[in-house]
Amino acid sequence: MQAGGFIGLFLGFSLAVVSALTQPDELKQLVEFMCITPLLCAAVLGPFLGWRRAPPPPPSDPLEAVRAVLEPFNEGQGKWRVLSHVRSDGRTVRIDLHNSTQALAILASSLPFAEEVPVKYIVGRGERGSREPLLRPTVLAHIEQRVDLHRRRRTASTVEVLPPSIIEHMEATHRMHRRLFYLLPIILFFAWLELRS
Numbered sequence: 525m526q527a528g529g530f531i532g533l534f535l536g537f538s539l540a541v542v543s544a545l546t547q548p549d550e551l552k553q554l555v556e557f558m559c560i561t562p563l564l565c566a567a568v569l570g571p572f573l574g575w576r577r578a579p580p581p582p583p584s585d586p587l588e589a590v591r592a593v594l595e596p597f598n599e600g601q602g603k604w605r606v607l608s609h610v611r612s613d614g615r616t617v618r619i620d621l622h623n624s625t626q627a628l629a630i631l632a633s634s635l636p637f638a639e640e641v642p643v644k645y646i647v648g649r650g651e652r653g654s655r656e657p658l659l660r661p662t663v664l665a666h667i668e669q670r671v672d673l674h675r676r677r678r679t680a681s682t683v684e685v686l687p688p689s690i691i692e693h694m695e696a697t698h699r700m701h702r703r704l705f706y707l708l709p710i711i712l713f714f715a716w717l718e719l720r721s
Contacts, residue, residue, distance in 0.1 A: 525570040531704065532565025538712055573700065586641050587612035590619075590634060597630050599623075604630075616684075620646040621663060622656055631666055638671070638685035645683045 539557040543550060591606040598605050604624035611618045619634055621627040637643055645667075650660030663683055667676060675691055677684040 525566045527573050528569035529562045529566035531569055531708070532562035535565060535708060535711065536561030542712070569704075585612055585614050586617055586637055590617050590637055593633055593637075594619075594630055597624065597626050597633070599625065616642040616644055618644045618646060618682075621659060622646065622648065627659060627663065628666055631663060635667075635670065635685065638675075638687055640687055642687065642690065643685050645685075646681060647683055648681050 536558050539561060540554045543554045543557055547553065587610070590612075591610050594606050594610060602623075604622075604626075609620040609623070611620075617634070617637060619630065621630060624630060631645065634643060645663055647660040647663045648654045648656060650657055660681075660683075664678070667683060667685060671685050675686050675688070677686065
């Protein structure tokens with residue numbers, strides 16, 4: 525209902541502008557467009573927007589499970605350790621692969637968790653002057669062989685693998701946005717025709 529009302533606010537403002545340009549003397553009509561359109565859109569578009577796929581429920585924090593699986597790869601203080609290199613914000617697990625001599629083994633052991641929660645690997649920029657310039661291309665090559673393209677995200681210094689449930693929700697949301705994108709110009713066009721007649 526809130527999303528429908530927000531869309532109605534935009535639509536009402538657009539219709540009010542069209543009304544002011546085509547019939548500048550009709551102030552009552554302009555006010556009706558600004559006030560009634562958000563209410564109508566909330567009532568009409570609210571159920572339509574309610575059909576979208578609900579976001580997947582947040583799983584319990586997987587940090588302890590990931591740390592337990594990666595515990596055998598500890599290399600001691602000052603090097604790679606799960607306590608300092610594996611973190612979580614409650615939703616995404618972040619694994620820093622720097623300072624490890626077993627980066628690919630850590631990657632292979634933690635990748636199955638990406639079926640349930642997002643896993644972000646911190647690999648650096650992969651530039652010649654960086655701390656471990658070969659880490660990024662090595663991790664990317666390993667992930668590209670095992671994970672579909674639409675589940676991978678790359679930033680300047682990280683590679684993130686998303687679970688299928690989040691991808692499905694994002695695709696459903698994009699489909700809904702496309703429908704609304706096509707619907708609003710059609711409504712505006714017919715409203716413009718009506719105001720001209």
